[in-house]
Amino acid sequence: MRITDVVVTPIAFADPPLLNSTGVHEPLALRTVVQLVVDGGVVGLGEGSGERDVLDHLEAVRTAIVGRSVFETGLIESIVFSKLGPDVSAMRKRRVFSILEVACLDAQGKLLGVPVVDLLGGAVRSWIPYSAYLFYKWAGHPDAEPDEWGAALDPAGLVAQARRMVELFGFGSLKLKGGVFPPDEEIAAIRALADAFPGLPLRIDPNGAWSVETSHRVASELSGVLEYLEDPVLGMDAMAEVAARASMPLATNMCVVSVETFAEAVTKYPVGVVLSDHHYWGGLRHTRELGALCDTFGLAMSMHSNSHLGISLAAMTHVAAATPNLAYACDTHYPWNRHDDVVQPGVLRFVDGAVPVPTGPGLGVELDPDALDRLHRQYVDSGRRSRQDTVYMRRVQPDYDPTLPRF
Structure with missing residues (x-):
């Protein structure tokens, strides 16, 4: 029940031009998929933000998590907060831990044969x-x-x-x-x-x-x-x-x-x-x-x-x-x-x-490896590393001002 690897894969997927108070969605949205591997071959899945800092933070903590029990989510949370240090906000630390915690719970459910709920x-x-x-x-x-x-x-x-x-x-x-x-x-x-x-x-x-x-x-x-x-x-x-x-x-x-x-x-x-x-x-x-x-x-x-x-x-x-x-x-x-x-x-x-509510063990869903590979290649080829709704809007409307309140 020890974690043997944490595989972090950034992906990019198609997103429509959805308008909001800060601009418009770009053609590709960014996410991160985590595969948390447990000895015996069980893999827990997590998903979260695809921003560059989240990827960097996951990389910074992954080696400290390897070797821990997948059931020690409290300890893993402490590791995340400790390893990322005082210069990283608590909110950003939570964003990193949330991806890992979901992956841990998915693996726990698969090991125990019960759904995450x-x-x-x-x-x-x-x-x-x-x-x-x-x-x-x-x-x-x-x-x-x-x-x-x-x-x-x-x-x-x-x-x-x-x-x-x-x-x-x-x-x-x-x-x-x-x-x-x-x-x-x-x-x-x-x-x-x-x-x-x-x-x-x-x-x-x-x-x-x-x-x-x-x-x-x-x-x-x-x-x-x-x-x-x-x-x-x-x-x-x-x-x-x-x-x-x-x-x-x-x-x-x-x-x-x-x-x-x-x-x-x-x-x-x-x-x-x-x-x-x-x-x-x-x-x-x-x-x-x-x-x-x-x-x-x-x-x-x-x-x-x-x-x-x-x-x-x-x-x-x-x-x-x-x-x-x-x-x-x-x-x-x-x-x-x-x-x-x-x-x-x-x-x-x-x-x-x-x-x-999925009734299978863990989250009840299984990864599509071909889709993951395709979306990862799309991420790499795009060169995108952060979401920039305002910058994208200014391609169409150069004088766009995102200052709030607007009305």
Whole structure:
């Protein structure tokens, strides 16, 4: 049960031109896949950020992890924090450990013949609802053909995008990434979605692109329409000011991002919904602990997402299944990136907008080595080493200013 090797593979996969408050997604998204090899041949899988610093940090700790028991995740976490030293932030250390912890839990489950959810306390639900993640987007990347989704730059385009999402995956709630166009245009988009999909819960996330004054106005105009309003402003104090007057809960993955920030959230009450993310909170067990904290202090939970593939989707699904108070449908980018997955098909699927919790040992998914090799070659050939939404946007709009708040 000793770890004999940690294989770190950076990959790049196709990503549509999805617009957001800092620019637009580049043609390739970056991720890291970890294969944690245990004596006897068992391999645990982990997935996380593909940024250069994460790869460097994984390389810095891998030799210290080799030889440890795959069940010693507490010790491995201590090694990560110690080896990376004081110059690396706790958040970045958590991002590194989260990849390793998921790989350890996957290997543990395979060794014991149980799914990861059982290692987290057992499932309280067997299907995890996810929300359609809608984006304003171009028809295709510059100098490329339109993609399968086409353009969505106005309410009609977003409604068409949502219809296809619902038809393909059965989603029962809709979230719009906002902060792209003036608020009145995004209010009109939400109202168009409400008209087209009566009864479906709606959310909007402008990623801090609005001022407090603008947020008050949008919250008022969309009262009774939004399920929750996510990160309309930047910072705990501004969020609390908006929350005090909004009729709907505020949600965040930007101001409550660690245990260190949780205490302030309890005293200032800036949000009613915390969006967990095991990639940032330090793995699945710490995410489960976040659930207990939220339950104690009367906060609800949902789940944040960034561009990801099947290993992460499986991990998200397992921890969501083990977290009783995760009461809102989770976010996922998976429909945008599903064609370039690194896991073998057949296990992960959407049924009426929900993913059944995999029942196989570990995460329940298996690596596709050919896909991993192809996406790694794509990473190497691309020369990309970091995500740069603003830089990419400036290729199209040279004077683009990402300064927030914008509206």
